[in-house]
Amino acid sequence: MRSLAAVAASLALAGCSPLMQGSVDTLSAALSGPPELVVTRDEVVARPYYQLRLDSPWGSAVMALGRVEGSREYWATSSGQVLLIEHGLVRRAVGFPETLEATRFVDGSADPFAAGLHRIADGATHVRELDWMPGYRHGVRLHSRFTRGGREAVEILGERRELLRVDERIEAEGGAFRTLHSYWLDPDDGFVFVSVQEPVPGMALRIAQLRPYRDAAQ
Numbered sequence: 001m002r003s004l005a006a007v008a009a010s011l012a013l014a015g016c017s018p019l020m021q022g023s024v025d026t027l028s029a030a031l032s033g034p035p036e037l038v039v040t041r042d043e044v045v046a047r048p049y050y051q052l053r054l055d056s057p058w059g060s061a062v063m064a065l066g067r068v069e070g071s072r073e074y075w076a077t078s079s080g081q082v083l084l085i086e087h088g089l090v091r092r093a094v095g096f097p098e099t100l101e102a103t104r105f106v107d108g109s110a111d112p113f114a115a116g117l118h119r120i121a122d123g124a125t126h127v128r129e130l131d132w133m134p135g136y137r138h139g140v141r142l143h144s145r146f147t148r149g150g151r152e153a154v155e156i157l158g159e160r161r162e163l164l165r166v167d168e169r170i171e172a173e174g175g176a177f178r179t180l181h182s183y184w185l186d187p188d189d190g191f192v193f194v195s196v197q198e199p200v201p202g203m204a205l206r207i208a209q210l211r212p213y214r215d216a217a218q
Contacts, residue, residue, distance in 0.1 A: 088192025
């Protein structure tokens, strides 16, 4: 199994399109006030890889799918940012000021993302643990409660979709960390098209599928 860093390195060696390079430059220049990232459907369709858009506190980028291992998807930029996403949830993140090392559900709490958020009961609760750097904070326990919303119209690259919204209110034990995740998903199969997540404190991410890997099975 290759590490997340290796995935990013292999993507960098393979080179990147002007769209990808522009996205990387935008992310790298975030602290100096990057211009808004504009991505068109034609640009996405013209590139031979699966893509998502990432908006973060440090800027925006289009990420390419570098590797798939079972249900785990490794999305990367050529400058070294990598997200491991599984069933719509960010499980690991490297190349950012904070590094999410691991995510795991504990205390007999089944993984609700693997089961599909379209099936989750309103008010369901789950527990997971995180490991992140720097400072190697290991086993930080998060308690979450899910709330089912209604269907909302979401536009991605000019295409309008009616998606089910599910919110996840998260609180770390001791109350040191509170956040809200929101997921917009296909109400029929649970595929997450858009999400707002804060995998670790200060890493607020918005992720939108531009050319989903899901398309490979369709």
